Amino acid sequence: MLKKIFVATYCGLAVFLMSFSVKKTTEKPLEFYDQNPTEVTWKLLGQIDFVKKKNPHYGEVMYPMINSTLKALQGKKITASGFIVPIDSKTYALSKNVFAQCFFCGNAGPETIMGIQFKGSTPRLKTDTYVTMEGTFRYNADDIDDWIYHIENAVITHQK
Numbered sequence: 644m645l646k647k648i649f650v651a652t653y654c655g656l657a658v659f660l661m662s663f664s665v666k667k668t669t670e671k672p673l674e675f676y677d678q679n680p681t682e683v684t685w686k687l688l689g690q691i692d693f694v695k696k697k698n699p700h701y702g703e704v705m706y707p708m709i710n711s712t713l714k715a716l717q718g719k720k721i722t723a724s725g726f727i728v729p730i731d732s733k734t735y736a737l738s739k740n741v742f743a744q745c746f747f748c749g750n751a752g753p754e755t756i757m758g759i760q761f762k763g764s765t766p767r768l769k770t771d772t773y774v775t776m777e778g779t780f781r782y783n784a785d786d787i788d789d790w791i792y793h794i795e796n797a798v799i800t801h802q803k
Contacts, residue, residue, distance in 0.1 A: 680720035685739040691754045707791045709782050721780040727772045741771045758790035761797050775801035
């Protein structure tokens with residue numbers, strides 16, 4: 644009987660003392676994940692399938708099938724690195740490849756380029772400048788006259 648009382652007292656005291664201990668955790672608060680962008684690589688962007696569908700203007704067209712990882716990034720902060728490719732005198736795209744090897748020249752697919760919408764005014768950039776950008780990710784699976792991937796509110800964080 645004395646042994647049971649001793650064990651119960653010991654356990655009660657242990658629980659009581661543990662309630663005063665400082666809780667240490669390695670988990671990061673949710674705000675941490677909201678503020679820190681996810682790095683999006685060209686390898687991830689390249690993990691895409693296409694399905695042939697009928698389009699009222701173009702006939703049969705290949706539409707992108709976005710993977711679940713990229714779907715989860717829709718509207719989230721990302722970083723992406725690549726080469727600057729001019730589209731016209733005021734518009735640029737971010738490309739996996741330099742201009743001479745970009746998908747316009749037939750050496751890659753449309754998944755190797757991202758449309759850029761800069762936060763604020765569009766900076767003047769040189770072709771093939773390698774940059775890292777931070778912005779909001781958006782994918783497009785329905786409008787075949789638009790890029791599949793976009794980086795909106797983009798800011799250049801690193802430039803070579």
